[in-house]
Amino acid sequence: MLGGVHPPVEVNVSLSLEGRGAVVGGFSVYADSVRISGFLIQGAAYGVYVQGRYNEISNCTIFNNSYGIKIQGNGNVVRDNKIFKNHHYALGLRYSFQGSMVRNAIYWNQWGIYLEHSEDNSVQHNVLRHHAQGIRIQGGSGNLIAHNHVANNSEYGIKLCCSSRDNIIHFNNFAGNRRHADAASAYENCWDRDRRGNYWENRSSSTAYVIDDENVDRHPADAPYPVPLFSPRLYVLRPPENQIISGSVIVRGVSEQEGTVEVRVDNGTWQRAVGFLTWQYLLDTTGLDNGPHRLSLRCGPTQTDYYFQVQNEAASGFAVLLPLVVFAVLAIARRLGAGQQKKI
Template structure:
C-alpha cells in the first residue's frame, strides 16, 4: 500500500510539474503578415483570421481591408492599416495600431479580457461598443463619431485609460454597467462628456473633462455609489448633473476641480450629491499624447493621372499643409478630416512624394504619375501645316 501511495504521489507530482512548465514556457503562436499589395502571407485579412490558430499574431501592413470578424483568441497589429469595423466574438483578443473609420461600430466587443490599444477611431456611427467584462481600452484617439465614443452596455470591470475622446455626441456612455474604471482620459468637446445610466460602483478619476457642449458628467436612472474624484471639470456648459441616486464626489479629503466653484463650502451637484472637498486649482493630470497625421488616399505606390484629391486625417485640430517633392507648402482644406487637390499634369511622369504635416506630425506617400503624352495643340498643327505648304510651294516654283 505504501508503494502504491508513493507511486500515485509521484504521478501527481509529475503531472503538476508538467502543467507548471507548460504555463511557464507557453508556446507562442506564429506571426502572419497580411499585405494587400501581395508581399505577405495573405492579401485578404479575413481569410488570414479564418485560417490562423489560437494565439497567433497577425501583422497587417498599410492598406484598406474592409470589415472583419474575429472568433478566436489572437492578436492583430496594424502598420497604418485601415479597417471599416472589427467585430470581436471571443476572449483575449489584442488589437493595436489600426485606423478604424466609416463603419457602424468601429469595434464591437462581445467577449471578455480583450484589449484595444493605440488605435485611431473616427467617423463611425458608434466608436467602441463593449458588452463584456474585463476589457481594456487604452491610449486610443476616438473622435468625430456620430453617437458614442465608447459605449458600455451591461459591461462590468472594464478599464478605460489614457484615451483622448473628442467631437462625439457622447464621449463615454455607460448603461447598467458596474465596477468600471475610467482613469487618465481627455474627454473634451463632445455634446456630453460622460453619461452613467443605472451604473454602480464605477470609479471616475484623474480625467480632464473639458469644453463639452451640454454636460461634463451626467448620472441618472438610479446610478449610485459611483466614485468621482480628482477630475478637472473646466469649460463645460454644465459641469455635472445627477439625479436618482447618491454618489461620492470626493475621496480621502480630495474632491474635483470645478471651474465654477464659488470658493465657499462644498460644491453641490444635486440634493444629496456634494463634493465636500472641491480643489482650489486644477489637478496636474499629465496625459502625454503624440498626434499623428495620415494620408488615406491615394494609396502608397498608386498610379495616378490628371487631377486627384488627396485625403487624410489629422488627430490634432490644427491647420494641415501639403507639398509635392521639394515644392512649397500649401494649405489643405479642413481639420481632423482634410483634403487637397493636386493637378498631376503639372508634374513629370514617374515617382513623386506627397508630404503632409500638422503641427509637429508629418507623413508622406509615394505616387507614380502616368499621364498620357499630350497631343500637339491646334495652333501648333496649323502653323506646322502652313510651314509645309509654303516650303513645298517655294520648292515647286524654284
C-alpha cells in the same frame, strides 16, 4: 494584417491582430481574449463591437462611424486610442463589469463615455472634450472615474441618472463645460477621497462644490490636475503610398490633431487642405516630372511625409505636330488669298 484597406472583420476565436496603420471598415468580436491594436477604423455602424470577456482594444484611431466602440462583457480593456468624429457615443459599455478605459483621447463625438447598467469599471487618465456630454453613467454603480480631463462639452461634463450609486468621482478636471455635472436620481456617490476632490473651473464657493443635496464635492481642488498628453499623428488614407498616379487626384486623409492641415509638393509652397480632422487635397500632377515625389503634411506641431510616383503620358507625335500643321495650312491659305486679290 499589415497595411492596406480591408473590409469589416468578424472575429470568433481568441487571437491578436496588429494593424500597423491598416484601414478597416469595423471589427465585430464574438470571443474572449482578443487583442486588436494599431488600426485605423472607419465607416462602420460600430467601429468595434464586442460581445465577450477580457478583450483589449489599443492604439487604434477610430473615427467616422455611427458608434465608436460598444462593449457587452466583463474585464475588457480599452486603452491608448484616439476616438473622434463618431456620430453617437465614442465608447459605450452596456451591462459590463470590471472593465478598464485608460489613456484614451476622446473628442468631437455626440457623447464621450457612456456606462449603461455597468459596474466596477475604471475610467482613468482620459481626455474627453467637445461632446454634448463628456461622461454619462446611467444606472451604473461602483465605477471609478478619476484623473480625467473633461472639457468644453456643450451640455454636461458628467451626468449621472437612473439610480446610479456608489460611484467614485475624484481627481478630475472639469473646465469649459456648459454645466460641469448633473445628477438626477443618483445617490451615495463619492466626489472626494482623502480630502481631495475634483477641479471645477469657475466654482463660486471656496469650500464645497454642490451638484445637488445628494452629490457634493466637499474638498474641491484649487488648481487643475495634470492633463494627460497624447501624440497626434497625420495619415494619408488614399491613394496608397508609392502608388503610381497621373493627372489630378484627390488625396484623402485624417489628422488626429485639431487644426488646419497644410500640404506641399516637394519643396513648393504650403497650401491648405480642406476639412477638419478628416481632410482632402486636390493634387495636380500635370506640372510634375514623371518619377518619385514627396507630399509633406503638417497640422500644428505634427508633420509627416507621403511619397508617390507620377506617370503622365507624354503627348503623342501627332499632338505635337498638329499645331505646326494648322499654322502651315493657315499660312498657305493666306498666300493663296493674296494671289487671288492680285489677279482681280
